Amino acid sequence: MPMIRTRIQPELKSDVEEVFKRLGLSTNDAIVLFFHQVRLHKGLPFEVKIPLRSKTPNATTLKTFRDTDAGKNLVEYHSLDEMFAALES
Numbered sequence: 794m795p796m797i798r799t800r801i802q803p804e805l806k807s808d809v810e811e812v813f814k815r816l817g818l819s820t821n822d823a824i825v826l827f828f829h830q831v832r833l834h835k836g837l838p839f840e841v842k843i844p845l846r847s848k849t850p851n852a853t854t855l856k857t858f859r860d861t862d863a864g865k866n867l868v869e870y871h872s873l874d875e876m877f878a879a880l881e882s
Contacts (some may be wrong), residue, residue: 797824 815824830838850858853863870876 809823810820813820816823818826827838857866868879870879
């Protein structure tokens with residue numbers, strides 16, 4: 794049978810092996826189980842995604858949107874230099 798070798802952080806290995814032990818699985822059993830699940834699902838057996846920040850704007854952002862839509866609290870600059878000078882102060 795083919796053999797799989799991999800490098801893994803010792804603490805991660807130890808923590809995961811403790812979980813496997815509580816489940817009554819060896820590390821080998823868990824890896825074989827994972828491979829069967831990948832084959833069954835034709836992909837990873839769980840969702841993998843990059844977490845995004847909240848899609849809902851916070852209260853300050855919502856107020857800013859309302860104010861600008863209403864033309865309130867707007868500041869007009871006549872040049873970039875003027876804008877950057879105001880931002881630095």
